[in-house]
Amino acid sequence: MQAFEITPIGTVTNTRTDIQHTDNWGAVRSTITIDERFGDACLQGxxxxxxAEILFLFDRFPADGDFRTPRPYRGDPTLPPVGIFAGRAPHRPNHIGVTCCRIDSIHGRELTVIGLDAVDGTPVIDVKPTIAEFIPTDPTQPEWVTAMMSNYFKP
Incomplete structure (x- = not known):
């Protein structure tokens, strides 16, 4: 396997500091400050x-781990075991997270979004506009996922 290096493009600022599995991200307002090397017009348009889809690093989780054994989602023994790529847990092989967030405002290199499930100080590795044609019109998922996520993005 070829190794690669990712350099963050910015940093998250918000009031959330708990890296554990927490819910109620829906009202979280986060400002992503893009590094000055991209210039003041980097968010133009x-x-x-x-x-926007925000890609970020789960930088506060251990880098080691055995990802071969399916585990119950969020460690909840009432949920079925899933393989590492059937979940969105922060403990991942490459520690990359992604969340689709509502854009609140843009001022120069500062992008403020609502609903980003990343804690204060999280490194951001990319920002992409959410384009409707990239969103499937009929995604399916198990009912237990719907139930488990019912409070995740509540305010």
Missing amino acids: LDVFSH
Whole structure:
């Protein structure tokens, strides 16, 4: 396997500091400050989109682990075991997270979004506009996922 290096493009600022599995991310307002090396116009044109996909690093989780054994989601023994790529847990082989967030405002290199499930100080590795044609119109998922996620993005 070829190794690669990722350099963050910015940092998250918000009031959330708990890296454990927490719910109620829906009202979390986060400001992503993009590094000055991208210039003050780096977010130009993003303001006409309603949402953006934020890719970030789960930088506060251990880098080691055995990912071969399926485990119950969120460690909840009442949920079925799933393989590492059938979940969105922060403990991942490459520690990359992604969340689709509502854009609140843009000021120079500062992008403020609502609903980003990343804690204060999290490194951001990319920002992409959410484009409707990239969103499947009929995604399916198990009912237990719907139930488990019912409070995740509540305010």
